[in-house]
Amino acid sequence: MVFSSSLEEPLTWANSTLVRDDAVEVVRAMKSSGSGLLTTIGSLSLCRSLLRAGLVDRFRVVMFPVITGATGAERIYDGYPDVALEMIEHRTLDGRILLVEYKPRVLEHPPLGAPA
Numbered sequence: 001m002v003f004s005s006s007l008e009e010p011l012t013w014a015n016s017t018l019v020r021d022d023a024v025e026v027v028r029a030m031k032s033s034g035s036g037l038l039t040t041i042g043s044l045s046l047c048r049s050l051l052r053a054g055l056v057d058r059f060r061v062v063m064f065p066v067i068t069g070a071t072g073a074e075r076i077y078d079g080y081p082d083v084a085l086e087m088i089e090h091r092t093l094d095g096r097i098l099l100v101e102y103k104p105r106v107l108e109h110p111p112l113g114a115p116a
Contacts, residue, residue: 001026003046024053031055048080051106059085059102062093082107 002016003023011018019026023046030038040047050056085102092098 003043024049024055027055028053044076044079051083051104052081054106056104058088059083059104061100061102063098063100065096082110084111 001019002011002013003019003026005020007018009018027038027050040050047056084105084107086105087100088103089101090098
């Protein structure tokens, strides 16, 4: 499924369906019907809205051994609510790249020590 209000059919991705309905409601229905593992790729705004709706079960974070201090343009989690992360799995890939999975919990208040 591809959630978009700007793309037009036909999509260039194989086995893809364009969905213009409310993504939160569609994902909520898919989860309640037991549709299996759902994964998002490439949409920060979709991820933010699913997290706020309580529909995110895991964060998979991949850390690459590179610091983009000169070329990095934005912080990818700007606009997200504050989230506590409980590590549930971790692996090292090819001896350098770390993949970590977390179970998220949206915080009702800023974490201790955070500026108000």
